[in-house]
Amino acid sequence: xxxxxxxxxxxxxxxxxxxxxxxxxxxxxxxxxxxxxxxxxxxxxxxxxxxxxxxxxxxxxxxxxxxxxxxxxxxxxxxxxxxxxxxxxxxxxxxxxxxxxxxxxxxxxxxxxxxxxxxxxxxxxxxxxxxxxxxxxxxxxxxxxxxxxxx
Amino acid sequence: xxxxxxxxxxxxxxxxxxxxxxxxxxxxxxxxxxxxxxxxxxxxxxxxxxxxxxxxxxxxxxxxxxxxxxxxxxxxxxxxxxxxxxxxxxxxxxxxxxxxxxxxxxxxxxxxxxxxxxxxxxxxxxxxxxxxxxxxxxxxxxxxxxxxxxx
DNA sequence: GGCATTGGTTTTATTATGCAACCTGTTTTT
DNA sequence: AAAAACAGGTTGCATAATAAAACCAATGCC
Numbered sequence: 001x002x003x004x005x006x007x008x009x010x011x012x013x014x015x016x017x018x019x020x021x022x023x024x025x026x027x028x029x030x031x032x033x034x035x036x037x038x039x040x041x042x043x044x045x046x047x048x049x050x051x052x053x054x055x056x057x058x059x060x061x062x063x064x065x066x067x068x069x070x071x072x073x074x075x076x077x078x079x080x081x082x083x084x085x086x087x088x089x090x091x092x093x094x095x096x097x098x099x100x101x102x103x104x105x106x107x108x109x110x111x112x113x114x115x116x117x118x119x120x121x122x123x124x125x126x127x128x129x130x131x132x133x134x135x136x137x138x139x140x141x142x143x144x145x146x147x148x149x150x151x
Numbered sequence: 152x153x154x155x156x157x158x159x160x161x162x163x164x165x166x167x168x169x170x171x172x173x174x175x176x177x178x179x180x181x182x183x184x185x186x187x188x189x190x191x192x193x194x195x196x197x198x199x200x201x202x203x204x205x206x207x208x209x210x211x212x213x214x215x216x217x218x219x220x221x222x223x224x225x226x227x228x229x230x231x232x233x234x235x236x237x238x239x240x241x242x243x244x245x246x247x248x249x250x251x252x253x254x255x256x257x258x259x260x261x262x263x264x265x266x267x268x269x270x271x272x273x274x275x276x277x278x279x280x281x282x283x284x285x286x287x288x289x290x291x292x293x294x295x296x297x298x299x300x301x302x
Numbered sequence: 303g304g305c306a307t308t309g310g311t312t313t314t315a316t317t318a319t320g321c322a323a324c325c326t327g328t329t330t331t332t
Numbered sequence: 333a334a335a336a337a338c339a340g341g342t343t344g345c346a347t348a349a350t351a352a353a354a355c356c357a358a359t360g361c362c
Contacts, residue, residue: 013251013262014182014244020255022175031165035293040340050320055341065254077328077339082288085254090288092250093165094278095243100164103216103236104171110296111164117292121280127245129272137233137241141268142186145261191309201351206310228308228359 011145020064021089025049025057027096030082030089033067038079061086094125162296171215172240176200176208178247181233181240184218189230212237245276 010016021027025047032046044054058080061067066086069078097114105111114123128134161167172178176198183197195205209231212218217237220229233240248265256262265274279285 011262012182012248013255014248015179015251016255017247017251018175018178020251022173022178024169024173027169027173028166031163034288041338044340050322051341052321052343053319087288088250088253090291091276091278092243092246095246095276096168097163097165099239099243100166100168100171102239104164104167111162112296113294114291115294116280116284116286116290118290119280121282123278123280123286123291125242125246125276125278127242127274127276129267129270129274131272135267135274137185137238139267139269140241140265140274143264143266145263192307195309201353202310203312203352204350 012142017092021066021092023057025053026061026066027089027093029054029057029061030066030086031093033080033082033086034090034093038081039077040080043080091125094123098124163293168243172217172243174208176204177212177217178240178244180205180208180212181217181237182244184231184233184237185241185244189232190228191231194231242276245274249275 010019021030028047028049029043032043037043037046040054040058043049043058044051047054049057058067058069062069062080065083066089067080068083069080071077072079094114101111115121116123126134127136127140161170172181179198179200180194183194188194188197191205191209194200194209195202198205200208209218209220213220213231216234217240218231219234220231222228223230245265252262252264266272267274277285278287278291
């Protein structure tokens, strides 16, 4: 592969995000973390991921501040928990879920569902302006950051 | 690698989504498509991606119904355009962008910004219940689909 | 006709991934 | 107490995915 390109310096936030979490397993691990999993073996069983890969991904997720490793009460093992930064990925997860529900299931096919705990009401997400009007892709433009000019 | 695991059959929509678009380049291509790029060379220059990989990714994005390849007016080249399904990834892109803005830039650092075309107002996205109340990660639970039982 | 451009494909080198085996420390079973 | 099982990894090897570069075919332009 000759070193995969890094977009860390890109001025597009989406690109940086993908650089940070855009590999196949990381977001699945985060999804499971949202789902309450905390332990190495729990992730491993849930995902069927190879242990060395899981080990590596947990390490980098911790290094990037998305998970934190805390020693469990009895000291026998570690717990991997979402940090604030990790929890802020919630909208990303919901967006992915929503798209999958819309487009990746056959008409009658069942899928898990995200609901509000207390009321059981469906949760969805909406793109809006700061004053609350919904917007679609065609109403949006990206404002580029001006290139630093050489004087 | 011995064949990367497929999550196509998983009942979690997020997992299926990641299966469909969760590789490093695909979403970057989609981002550029949202940004108006349509031609092979445009993507290639914008992303600095190897041509064989771009070729492969465009092919699979088309095969998955996220992009469509339409012959351009003068027949000299193809245009890759987002399908409806592809445009529906808009919230995913916005979510990634928003997270990147929050967490992947230094305090004073500039980044590109997503605004409403007509008003210039900032665009953001919010997770809400069907009746409009905002919800956070801790207010949500995943309702699993019941396992099909063996009779 | 000759040459550059576009949109790829092929070849080759290197990295990443997956599997299985192994290891250490702790907990449970006998 | 000894044996077995489990948690949480690491190591070594085979193979797949990626990147870079060279190559190629079909227009478009002079």
